[in-house]
Amino acid sequence: MKKKVLTVDDSRTIRNMLLVTLNNAGFETIQAEDGVEGLEVLEGANPDVIVTDINMPRLDGFGFIEGVRRNEKYRAVPILVLTTESDAEKKNRARQAGATGWIVKPFDPAKLIDAIERVTA
Amino acid sequence: MDMNEIKEIFFQECEEQLAELESGLLKLNDGDRDPETVNAVFRAVHSIKGGAGAFGLDDLVSFAHVFETTLDCVRSNKLEPSQDVLKVMLKSADVLADLVSASRDGGSVEESRTRTLVKELEALANGEAPPAAHAEAPKPAAAKAEAAKPTDDSGFEPVPFTFEGFGDDEEPAVQGxxxxxxxxxxxxxxxxxxxxxxxxxxxxxxxxxxxxxxxxxxxxxxxxxxxxxxxxxxxxxxxxxxxxxxxxxxxxxxxxxxxxxxxxxxxxxxxxxxxxxxxxxxxxxxxxxxxxxxxxxxxxxxxxxxxxxxxxRAEKKESPAAAAAAAAQNNAAAAAAAAGQTIRVDLDRVDRLINLVGELVINQAMLSQSVVENDATGTSAVNMGLEELQQLTREIQDSVMAIRAQPVKPVFQRMSRIVREVADMVGKSIRLVTEGENTEVDKTVIDKIAEPLTHMIRNAVDHGIESPEKREAAGKDPEGTIKLTAKHRSGRILIELQDDGGGINRERVRQKAIDNDLISPDANLSDEEIDNLIFAPGFSTADAISDISGRGVGMDVVKRSIQALGGRISISSRPGLGSTFTMSLPLTLAVLDGMVVTVAGQTLVVPLTAIVETLQPEASAIHSFGATQRLISIRNSFCPLVDVGRILNFRATQANPVEGVALLVESEGGGQRALMVDAIQGQRQVVIKSLEANYTHVPGIAAATILGDGRVALILDVDAVVAASRGQSMKPEMSLAATG
CATH class of the missing domain: 3.30.70 (Alpha-Beta Plaits)
Incomplete structure (x- = not known):
């Protein structure tokens, strides 16, 4: 069974990089452009792991993570925060919202894959 | 998709983010305090930084980081976005744009500019915010010299994601x-x-x-x-x-x-x-x-x-190809569902579609004509079908043109930067107000108006608006205003550039024209005629050519490039109150509204925009002047008569004007000419086919088209013909730039 990754990022560049990286590593990838869309596709996507950006229009990463954690079915899905924020405050907020871990951009593909494998069985 | 393609996407996205950034900053400048505006501005810079980081564009990352840090202060209400603050930010947006361009095209940005702004941005961030840890020591600028370790000097230090633990045997294998x-x-x-x-x-x-x-x-x-x-x-x-x-x-x-x-x-x-x-x-x-x-x-x-x-773990990686294929399918579906409102299409595909539709229009016209010729019009079914086809063709044509239509916004946004920069250089304070940025026009038109518009904006800032002292002395707001407006009017786009400066100094313009031998010292000119002198070739109003609007190009070049687009430009000016330039441009360069005429048995198309009126000359109105020149008197003024057939060498001697039709056209420099043709066939929208691309440049001819009967008709280059009638040789650069 291929693992399914839901990525949520408003940057087309990053979305494409995630797509290429994840596909090359043999993941199935579903993409959303912001938190609102992320929550919309969540149900049908049924992901094994979620990778999300923080700064996004409409609904930011914090709000999105909280939304996922409120969903009875997906509240235990590992969520990795993909962001350029390196300061502890943002990481903490993400953690309080329910993030599992984080990857600091600029990510290198190997690190992204490792992080995903780290939080998934 | 490979990395280069993603990089291409990144630069495209940068353009969008930069536009977003600028419009957001301008909104803030106008007093908008919506948190979402600040957020959007922040996100734009943040996004650029994120992508730049992924591609290792260190100069870009470090500058974006400093910028972002300062924006974050605004976002968290630690820094009030005052006019002064926004001035720095707008400049930073410009530098950011330059850094993006430099990263894409391999150029470089002046280090001093970057360094100055980094300092100003940091000062802003530190001024009211509690000094961040990294700000204590004076940091070297995030510029090229430090490019090797940009993350350090900008304080942007990605926390490394430590997975070195796995199978990483670089460390000395100690006993453990x-x-x-x-x-x-x-x-x-x-x-x-x-x-x-x-x-x-x-x-x-x-x-x-x-x-x-x-x-x-x-x-x-x-x-x-x-x-x-x-x-x-x-x-x-x-x-x-x-x-x-x-x-x-x-x-x-x-x-x-x-x-x-x-x-x-x-x-x-x-x-x-x-x-x-x-x-x-x-x-x-x-x-x-x-x-x-x-x-x-x-x-x-x-x-x-x-x-x-x-x-x-190994198993997972065994069938990446199959996995990727399946994933790609899934992604295509997901993307289709997610995309929603817009899709991106390669411009070549749209151009191909436009060409095909052009062929379709011609084909349809030919079909109609042969039906008429074979007198099949009696059959109502054929007739109705043909009419429907005609309507559909027209609709398809309009829809395809609409695909290429784009708002003028990006060009207008570029202008605000030019106003800022030039105003800074000449020490003036000028506000650019734009209106109707969402007015749509064909992409080729947009691409081509940027340059003349830039030149006009520079002119308006440099010559149009007075210095703050002068303005104050005249009882005006020391801050000048330039207003850029776009709107649709009767199938064309109208772009207006209005300044509230001193207006055209007619005395000086007149003197200059006399000095440059453009007019005789005793010429009796109306105010409007004097104003239009600035479009005359070789005219420059600034006493000393400054490096801002000088550059060896005058308004004549602007006028010519507007005309090359099938457009017109005019000026109206009121002393002390300012000037308004009005440009009227076609919405597309792929089709043209033309008057189909006959000249010496040949069918020609004259662009409708050039024609002021048509008239049937009477023998009494024709006056000979010299050996070959003839004039026609129209409402008590004389206008040179130009025989198109003679100019194009379709015939050896001049035709009798009374037997033909005169087309009164407006030519370069505002003067009018009457073009003599044999007959008018009608008025029609024609598809422009480039002559240069298919054959070679022909003096006096702008482009070609294919008529309903399948024959090629040439589109007249009115300005070149008029110039030829003056005895000048027909210059190729005056020809109408044709597409398709």
Missing amino acids: STYEISFKPRRELYSKGNEAALLLRDLSRLGEMSINCDMDALPDLDKMDPEDSYFSWKVSIKTSKSEDDIRSVFEFAEWDCDLEVKLAAADARDEELPMVPVPFDLSALDETPIAEEKPASAPVAAVSKPASAAPA
């Missing part, structure tokens, strides 16, 4: 130490999607370990909360890695567990105690009631032995 780890997860650890079992699995990859699970806290089944955490582990691991490496395994979890890592007592004493590695296998725990009752967090179910973990 034994650590004792006590790990007690709290329930929060599970609720955030972390897994004790996975953490232990990762830990096991660091070396040989033995593990001991403490289940004492486990209550009776009826008292058990499936969400809670009851287990804790004691691990003893022999590894060559450091304590930090061990701790980094728990990087995601350290807040939500009690973790203790220490060197084993024996190890501390430097005594190698033989340690018996206990096989690490928690699969037995699968059967425990805990696992059954904790479906959400199931801490143990997934744990496998280190021995089996490795093959499992």
Whole structure:
């Protein structure tokens, strides 16, 4: 069974990089452009792991993570925060919202894959 | 998709973000305090930084970081976005745009500009915000010299994601130490999607370990909360890695567990105690009631032995090709669902479609004509079908043109930067107001108006608007205003450039024209005629050509490039109140409204925009002037008569004007000419076919088209013909730039 990754990022560049990286590593990838869309596709996507950006229009990463954690079915899905924020405050907020871990951009593909494998069985 | 394609996407996205950034900053400048505006501005810079980081564009990253830090102060209300602050930010946006261009095209940005702005931005960020840790020492600018280590001097230091632990044998293989780890997860650890079992699995990859699970806290089944955490582990691991490496395994979890890592007592004493590695296998725990009752967090179910973990990882990577193919399918579906409102299409495809539709229009016209010729019009079914076809063709044509239509916004936004820069250079304070930025026009038109518009804006800032002192003395707002407006009017786009400056100095313009031999000293000119002199070739109003609007190009070049687009430009000016330039342009360069005329048996098309009126000359109105020149008197003024057939060498002698039709056209410099043609066939929209692309440039001819009968008709280059009639040679650059 291929693992399914839901990525949520408003940057087309990053979305494409995630797509290429994840596909090359043999993941199935579903993409959303912001938190609102992320929550919309969540149900049908049924992901094994979620990778999300923080700064996004409409609904930011914090709000999105909280939304996922409120969903009875997906509240235990590992969520990795993909962001350029390196300061502890943002990481903490993400953690309080329910993030599992984080990857600091600029990510290198190997690190992204490792992080995903780290939080998934 | 490869990295280069993604990079291309990145630069496209940068353009969008830069536009977003600028429009957001301008909104803030106008007093908009909507938090979403600030957020959008912040996000734009943030996004650029994120993508730039992924491509290792260090100059861009470090500048974007400083910019972003300052914007963050605004976002968190630590910094009030005053006019002064926004001035720095707008300049920074310009530098950011330049850095993006430099990264794309391989150029470079003046280091001093970057450095100055970095300092100003940092000053803003530190001025009111508590000084950030990295701001204490004066930092070197984030410029090229430091490009090697940009992350350090900008304070932007990505926390490395430490996975060096896995199979990374770079570190010297020391004998290894034994650590004792006590790990007690709290329930929060599970609720955030972390897994004790996975953490232990990762830990096991660091070396040989033995593990001991403490289940004492486990209550009776009826008292058990499936969400809670009851287990804790004691691990003893022999590894060559450091304590930090061990701790980094728990990087995601350290807040939500009690973790203790220490060197084993024996190890501390430097005594190698033989340690018996206990096989690490928690699969037995699968059967425990805990696992059954904790479906959400199931801490143990997934744990496998280190021995089996490795093959499992390898398996996953075995069929990447098949996986990618399947994933691609899924993605296509997902993307289609997600895309929603817009799609991106390669411009070539649209151009091809436009060409095809052009062929279709011609084909349809030919079909209609042959039906008429074969007198099949009597059949009402054929007639109706033909009419419907005609309507559909027209509709398809309009729809396809609409695909290419784009708002003028990007060009207008570029202008605001030019106003800022030039105003700065000449020490004026000028506000650019834009209106109707969403007016749409064909992309080729947009691409081609940017240059003349830039030149006109420079002119308006440099010559149009007075210095603040002069303005104040005249009782005006010291800050000048330039207004740029776009609107649709009768199938054309109207672009107006209005300044509230001093207006055209007619005395000076007149004097200059006399000095340059453009007019005779005793010429009697109306105000309007004087104003229009600035479009005359070789005219420049500035006493000294400045490096801003000088550049060796005058308004005549602007006028010519507007005309090359099939457009017109006019000026109206009121002394002391300012000037308004009005440009009227076709919405597309692919089709043209033309008057189809006959000249010496040939069919020609004259662009409708050039024609002021048509008239049937009477013998009494024709006056000879010199050997060959003839004039026609129209409403008591004389206008040179130009025989198109003669100019184009269709015939050897001039035709009798009374037998033909005169087309009164407006030519370069505002003067009028009457073009003599034999007859008018009608008025029609024609598809422009480039003559240069298919044949070669022909003087006096702008382009060609294909008529309904399948014959090629030439489109007249009115300005070139008029120029030829003046005895000048027909210059190729005056020809109408044709597409298609």
